[in-house]
Amino acid sequence: MDKPVCLIDTESDGTLCVQRSALQILQQIQQPVVVVAVVGLYRTGKSYLMNRLAGKQAGFALGSTIESKTKGIWMWCVSHPTKIGTTLVLLDTEGLGDVDKGDSKHDTKIFSLAVLLSSTIVVNSRGTIDNRAIEELQYVTELTEYIKIKSPDEVVDDSEFKFLPNFIWAVRDFTLQLNINGQDATEDEYLEFALKLKLGNSSQVNNYNLPRECIQKYFPSRKCFTFPFPTKPDNVSHLETLDQADISKKFLEVTDRFSQFIFDQSQVKNLTDGCTVTGRVLGHLVKMYVDTFSGGAVLCLENAVIAMAMIENESAMKEGLEVYQSGMEKLKDSFPLELNEITSKHQCFRLMATQTFTKRSFRDNDGKYLTSLEEAISHQYDAYLWDNEKASEAKCESLMSVLSDPMTERINQGFYASIGGYTLFCQDLEDIVNQYNTLACKEVKIAEVLEKFLREKVAVTTAIQQADDKLTENERMICEERERAVLLEQEMIAQEERQRQLEEKMKTEQQNNEERARQIMLRKQEEMSRQQQETKRAMESKQREQAALLEKSFQEKADRMARERAELQRKNAEQEEIAARTYAQMIADQQQRNEQNMEVLRQQHIQQMQAIHYRPRPRSESSCSIQ
Structure with a gap:
């Protein structure tokens, strides 16, 4: 693909729908796929990271106004730069927290789809990983409202969600010193410190701990990257057209580390039982997941996999x-x-x-x-x-x-x-x-x-x-x-x-x-x-x-x-x-x-x-x- 296409769009009534042309592209991919999805608040520069992973300066739309640029979920399939015989599928999701959407559950559905479809999910935010940033990631606490591993009648431990993707938190425009209690810290230690639980059983403590516990439970493999400001404030709105000389060397260095980590560590997408997902199988999953959410039902992964297995076999x-x-x-x-x-x-x-x-x-x-x-x-x-x-x-x-x-x-x-x-x-x-x-x-x-x-x-x-x-x-x-x-x-x-x-x-x-x-x-x-x-x-x-x-x-x-x-x-x-x-x-x-x-x-x-x-x-x- 020479440019991204819309994979999942939103109809006028707010219902999610799959674009047939995008499914046809996936149907042609017989190779295993590494799927990387990015989520985060709108206007935080998610699309720029996706373009860099695709090896391009431009591709996914970058917004330069207060309006969310990406709508639904867009897809870009490229040859994996380091894994021969593998396709890298990049998913750029619409910005979370857009006040124009109206539907409070729309963001949770988009987040859930990104989690379900990806083998690595990138959470993109600005500033610091403080309590507000974690609270803005409330969608992780609502995953079980939309996703069940097995039939609703079966009791399933939260640990069953261990199949979820690797988790990367990309902190943009980071200006703090990586220092915890007077000691130098790594980016990963900074993330784990931000996810540290409080002692106590009060409702306030429980509310504080809930999103942190969910992140720890559902995403046991976690990584953090902190990006400094990329350039002068006046240049941020057209970052994709800037010359390398106009972009911060430190920012480019972190971006290169981020990209290399994705290429080396992001694994081929697997299902709950370890079965490898190809582009064709991914297309089936997208269709079944979106149809389930659009119908207002809770997604049972086991049933979805059984139905897909019948189609594929x-x-x-x-x-x-x-x-x-x-x-x-x-x-x-x-x-x-x-x-x-x-x-x-x-x-x-x-x-x-x-x-x-x-x-x-x-x-x-x-x-x-x-x-x-x-x-x-x-x-x-x-x-x-x-x-x-x-x-x-x-x-x-x-x-x-x-x-x-x-x-x-x-x-x-x-x-x-x-x-x-x-x-x-x-x-x-x-x-x-x-x-x-x-x-x-x-x-x-x-x-x-x-x-x-x-x-x-x-x-x-x-x-x-x-x-x-x-x-x-x-x-x-x-x-x-x-x-x-x-x-x-x-x-x-x-x-x-x-x-x-x-x-x-x-x-x-x-x-x-x-x-x-x-x-x-x-x-x-x-x-x-x-x-x-x-x-x-x-x-x-x-x-x-x-x-x-x-x-x-x-x-x-x-x-x-x-x-x-x-x-x-x-x-x-x-x-x-x-x-x-x-x-x-x-x-x-x-x-x-x-x-x-x-x-x-x-x-x-x-x-x-x-x-x-x-x-x-x-x-x-x-x-x-x-x-």
């Missing part, structure tokens, strides 16, 4: 099947082919299809959609095998027609209806069969078409034999017996070829089953790894908070934090146990389906083997033998 399944069909349709132009060649291509395209599915699929934890894709591919494969057989049959029949036309013409002319005609007919027939077997040796229907041809010639053979006065009655009986033996032999050859093809299909099915089980195991291992990482991050965060509370003599809150850690450990162990049971059941179900499919093939195998075994073998060679 159905699309992933369709996309995977299209990959398979595309490859096989091109192959179909070359039909007929040998069975091993079409099987090899089938395996190749099937693997490509499952890889395409895996790349796009989302939370297919029970392998339901992967199994559906495999079953659809299996049905398609059977259809392509049928098409290949029909093409082979048509080719073999055409070849047989060309080879047998001269003999058919002789029959119609009565050429063989004479003394010695039977011997000539047998010689011609044998020549036709030998040529056919040579030219059609690689065709899957070679045996069946030949069997059909010989059966069609039984009546003609008998008539020519009867018309040949050179043969004695005894010789005719011997010839008839030998012809039946030849026909039976050809039937057995055709049956054995069908058996070979069935065995090849069983082998392919077994390989597919093994690959499917391997794919499911890999997905489950990745899922477990993501969950363990998220749990580890949450546990470490709680441990740090508990230590900080103990250090500050908040024993009661530290004890509560210890209980939360124990509860988190219990829930994690319970989730791992459930996941293990689910995985075991999924594998068992998969094995049962595989065994049922294989049993069908085995029964077909047994029936064909019995058909071959119980057929009588020919007893002798024929003077009209066909090999």
Whole structure:
């Protein structure tokens, strides 16, 4: 994108709406996304920071009047400068606290959307982080009014909100000395000092502590940057057009540190269970979140993720099947082919299809959609095998027609209806069969078409034999017996070829089953790894908070934090146990389906083997033998 576009706008009645053109841009982004959103009071210079992150001097609108310039949420997608294969999505939100809005809840919705969509949220303010600045960030205390992790009926600990983004406070026009109690302090220490809780249980103390507690709970990863004045007051209104020489070196130095920190430390956007968010998935999230808020409902993240997973997995399944069909349709132009060649291509395209599915699929934890894709591919494969057989049959029949036309013409002319005609007919027939077997040796229907041809010639053979006065009655009986033996032999050859093809299909099915089980195991291992990482991050965060509370003599809150850690450990162990049971059941179900499919093939195998075994073998060679 060469410039930002409006992602979320506000209609005339105050309802939030998503811009379709912006969603279409996100739908085209297949890469993982790092999402950085900036929030803060209007006219505090948020857009300037976003432009610098985009590597541009201008882009997001900078206001130079008392009127808020940015409306809704604007988006700018650029290639990530340090993470290859990743897209950096910048979200510039409208200024909070604009008196012209009228709707007191509008700002909370904008703030909530910025929090939900981002992997790093930047709070931009001016002056200092004093009590007023923190109170102006009251929206953080209202998050739970709009967002629920699970269904409203389920009781969820506040610690469940640990999935929220990294938190950066950018303090603009900062003029104070970084000094706490006479000691030099870092920017981060300054932030933590500003978030320090007061002792006591009075309503005044509780009101003072509430926003600070929410920031500490919801945003365990916090960072602070203090920016000096960028330039002379007269130049601030057109900051984006100033030469570097006209901007404070200290301001540029902090801006560079801020940008580099964002590039290095802001992680790819993940959901509650650690699933990676791509641009396409982000588009789904934006649409569902905005629709929920616009409808006046409380957003249940679990339900939203489930709904999105269904959309993504159905699309992933369709996309995977299209990959398979595309490859096989091109192959179909070359039909007929040998069975091993079409099987090899089938395996190749099937693997490509499952890889395409895996790349796009989302939370297919029970392998339901992967199994559906495999079953659809299996049905398609059977259809392509049928098409290949029909093409082979048509080719073999055409070849047989060309080879047998001269003999058919002789029959119609009565050429063989004479003394010695039977011997000539047998010689011609044998020549036709030998040529056919040579030219059609690689065709899957070679045996069946030949069997059909010989059966069609039984009546003609008998008539020519009867018309040949050179043969004695005894010789005719011997010839008839030998012809039946030849026909039976050809039937057995055709049956054995069908058996070979069935065995090849069983082998392919077994390989597919093994690959499917391997794919499911890999997905489950990745899922477990993501969950363990998220749990580890949450546990470490709680441990740090508990230590900080103990250090500050908040024993009661530290004890509560210890209980939360124990509860988190219990829930994690319970989730791992459930996941293990689910995985075991999924594998068992998969094995049962595989065994049922294989049993069908085995029964077909047994029936064909019995058909071959119980057929009588020919007893002798024929003077009209066909090999």
